[in-house]
Amino acid sequence: MFLKKSIKYCEIEISESLNILISYPDISFNDKKIIMEALKIYKEKKIDFVDALLISYNHTKRYKVHTFDKQLKKLLVHE
Numbered sequence: 001m002f003l004k005k006s007i008k009y010c011e012i013e014i015s016e017s018l019n020i021l022i023s024y025p026d027i028s029f030n031d032k033k034i035i036m037e038a039l040k041i042y043k044e045k046k047i048d049f050v051d052a053l054l055i056s057y058n059h060t061k062r063y064k065v066h067t068f069d070k071q072l073k074k075l076l077v078h079e
Contacts, residue, residue: 007059009079011042011043011046014042014043015039015040015042016043016044018039019036019039022035022036022039029071031079033060034053034056034057034060034061035053035056037056037059037060038052038053038056039052041075042055042076043053043077047072047075051069051072051075054067054072055072055075055076058076059076059077062077
């Protein structure tokens with residue numbers, strides 16, 4: 001993520017700032033709940049945001065995620 005590598009912010013600072021930003025009523029997403037959950041996972045697990053987003057879709061909507069990433073596999077719900 002650009003903020004983490006270029007500006008040297010930590011996951012907690014990035015997550016909290018983005019949570020504030022996406023809570024504004026004029027900013028819309030297809031599914032704000034997924035984004036909020038992904039930011040929570042990103043902050044807690046200290047993983048890439050894309051992986052946190054995949055986990056959020058997997059946990060919330062039961063989407064199947066196929067990956068070779070062993071760390072990501074451990075965090076997914078498998079049915």
